[in-house]
Amino acid sequence: MAGIYLHIPFCKQKCHYCNFFSLASVKRKDEFVKILMKEIDLQRDYLQGETVSTIYFGGGTPSLLSVEALQALLEKLTQTFVVSPEAEITLEANPDDLDPAYLARLRQTAINRLSIGIQSFHDPDLEYLNRVHTAGHAQKVIKHAQNAGFNKLTIDLIYGIPTLSNSGWIDNINNFLQMGINHLSAYALTVEPKTALYTRIEKGLMTPVDEMQAAEHFEILMEMMEAHGFIHYEISNFAKPGHYSQHNSLYWLGGHYLGLGPSAHSYNGLSRQWNVSNLGQYLQLDTISKLEPENEVLTVEQRFNEYVMTSLRTVWGCDLEHIMNIFGSKWADELARNVKKFIERGHMYRKNERFFLTTKGKLFADGIASELFV
Ligand code: SF4
Structure with a gap:
């Protein structure tokens, strides 16, 4: 979808x-x-x-x-x-x-x-x-x-x-x-x-x-x-x-999307692209037949960090099994190690193979995620 x-x-x-x-x-x-x-x-x-x-x-x-x-x-x-x-x-x-x-x-x-x-x-x-x-x-x-x-x-x-x-x-x-x-x-x-x-x-x-x-x-x-x-x-x-x-x-949840219009971003699972943030330039599409959006191929580190950042903010949590399957056991182990201090502070908890922010932890969501980045 x-x-x-x-x-x-x-x-x-x-x-x-x-x-x-x-x-x-x-x-x-x-x-x-x-x-x-x-x-x-x-x-x-x-x-x-x-x-x-x-x-x-x-x-x-x-x-x-x-x-x-x-x-x-x-x-x-x-x-x-x-x-x-x-x-x-x-x-x-x-x-x-x-x-x-x-x-x-x-x-x-x-x-x-x-x-x-x-x-x-x-x-x-x-x-x-x-x-x-x-x-x-x-x-x-x-x-x-x-x-x-x-x-x-x-x-x-x-x-x-x-x-x-x-x-x-x-x-x-x-x-x-x-x-x-x-x-x-x-x-x-x-x-x-x-x-x-x-x-x-x-x-x-x-x-x-x-x-x-x-x-x-x-x-x-x-x-x-x-x-x-x-x-x-x-x-x-x-x-x-x-x-x-x-x-x-x-x-x-990492689905694919197409963004249309000036400044809109698109994502196809591997790369992100975005249109120019300028209406005059966007309207020049009238006279050309090819779009040249800016494009960024995501590194594996960027994909990992984005997953951690986004998943922690949601009710679905950050899934160790998903990390294991997509990024390998080394990063899954490292994440599990790094999360410990936040669990001790009462900012995160673990349920089965998933990590979640506690109510208190939600106040520090961005800071916690950035400390878990590779
Ligand atoms: S300026 Fe327009 S886009 Fe920006 S917050 Fe106001 S209504 Fe929304």
Whole structure:
């Protein structure tokens, strides 16, 4: 099974924290859709006939595309690839684009899952992040999406925002829990270089992010979600049984995927390739007949490190048998030796042949994984 990701690089305005490739302008939207269609043709052999079980429109803001454009892209994908009739097809959407009429028409397409970028149910947080929508609108939009028949829904929330107190965060989680949604992605606010947030904090114009506060929010989140029957199936993702994101699970379980659109990455098991992060250059595909994405053949060390990093973040854990089969007993033995100190500290545990992070260990996931790298 394989996945397809389409990167739609347009936004109404740039969020202060955003370091994704996207432009705060929709001027070249129609031209872009035409070129994306062409790229689908050019990449037709990448998945080597594997059945596509998930399609994901991400961005940027895919909900800025018309339903007609999304439908045309879906038709093109199904004509070009072997798409499973049961495929999970997700659209990332911003609340301000989702009115009842758009939602009703979207429901007529094969898109069967919506991922709505709510981020917070408090206006001061949304202002800090420079989001377009308001908290009141976020609440309404979720109801509209449910009324339109989208029962596969997920929302994003961000914690660790300086304007968000512990009680505000508990409020946000309670708001989510009351809405009958089965999936939540929750991310710590990170200040990436070259973002407006980074510059503004450097200049003293915005309150810096406090990592201790973010860690407290993460602990609150884990406790509340577990108490309400959600499985913490990846470090930033919680779902009721049977509602895991198939698309992201495919990434985490090492599946193959094709990324289309500027900055999109693809992976075929041995190498990774990625498109240029520049809309003007991407649109030059109009006049050429061959794609030249950048390509990186992964070394065995990189594949091992990626496996350790990704698997430890998931509910499936880091599997010694898999390491033994793919990388050999030397590395499996070394990993088992290196893990001991984390088990003694209470940050990891072993169940049969698999290693997992404990709740405490999840607070240090990246640091632990990097100490286990070869
Ligand atoms: S909507 Fe998403 S992609 Fe667009 S600027 Fe905000 S965070 Fe970035």
